[in-house]
Amino acid sequence: MRPIPAQLSGRPFTLAEAEQLGLTRRMLSGDRFVRVRRGVYRCSDTPPTLRLQVQAALLVLPPGTAASHTTALALGGLTIGRHDELHFSGQGRPEHDIEGVVLHRRRVRLNTVLVDGVPALGPLRTFVDAATVLSMRDLLAVGDWLVFHEHVDVLDLRSYAIASHLDGVRKARRVAPIVRERVASVYESYVRWDLHAAGLPEPEVNVDILDDHGTWLARGDLVYRQWRILVEYDGWQHERDAQQRQRDHLRREALEAAGWRVIVITVEDMRRPGTVVSRVRQAIRQAA
Known part of the structure; x- marks a missing residue:
């Protein structure tokens, strides 16, 4: 049995990459591999974590795409809102619809940070973006969590909401004034x-x-x-x-x-x- 190339361990990889390393489609259909999504696989001993799911989606999304909204929050440690969708933001358009992925198209290039090693939008932008998919009750929990974990300063959060002209900013402006420090849960x-x-x-x-x-x-x-x-x-x-x-x-x-x-x-x-x-x-x- 052909050994699995070491560079494929612990991460998702595309069909094209696997074929370049000598793996065939028939081999990929065996029990040593798992299809993550169309054209993307992982080794069966690689855990299907959120980080891996996000990385797998990024392999088939346009270049420059980054995790956003509740997906960016989940990568950082806060799971809130729906769990059946991954959210991303970027300028490009995918070649086809991707199951379980919501791509928010942006007109301008976005500033990104690394969250758990994955490109994602920054916390201030994420707070406002999250307002488009969360209730105000959940959004307050997001704001409190971001401040408690020192991802943002509470005054910066309020200033950003006031100065922004993004989707969701009206809800963000209602919630930001009651975000507080020291909220532990x-x-x-x-x-x-x-x-x-x-x-x-x-x-x-x-x-x-x-x-x-x-x-x-x-x-x-x-x-x-x-x-x-x-x-x-x-x-x-x-x-x-x-x-x-x-x-x-x-x-x-x-x-x-x-x-x-x-x-x-x-x-x-x-x-x-x-x-x-x-x-x-x-x-x-x-x-x-």
Whole structure:
């Protein structure tokens, strides 16, 4: 059996490249290879990661094309929005429709960066582009995530949205002013959006909570200091060990002893955001 050329390992490759290295179509149809898409293959022991799927698409897209929109975000570590489409931007037109690929044609040459070794549009442009395919709730999560991971500065994000004249910029301009620093999870962003959309006051994000004597009690996710209300997202309540659960229990007791009300939001709660808003609204009314 003919050995697989080493330069084909760990990446996608075209039919033409394989034939140049002495592989035939019949060999490529064997169990040592997998067809990724029309005219593109990988070795069967090469994992079909997102990065490989994007690289495979770029092999059949026009030169100068780059990952964009939610695909650029996913390459960087944030998976959000639909998972059945890969988004790219570029000036050219493909020779034929490519299944599962959306190509956004641009009139001008785009500035790109490398994300996980793949050409992609920069984070500021990606924030505005994402507005064309995401809800404002998801877009807030994108903005918070970009700022938290230091891909963009929050003031630069707002300035870019104001100065841009791109598709999606109207939605981006509505969301950018409420993007905040220190938002550590997508679910915190979702709760923040739900509270904002319901017209409730904006909480502080990830700040220290002290008692009346200045003693540190906790670091809170979403904090209404005026009413001593702490809203926390807890996605791991069933997976913590006994020691961690005990620490959580003592922490909550200390907060409640100091007059704080703790509202814990779980994964199940996130399926009914209206109930989360109602709980927070009721807590504010009672405290006021």
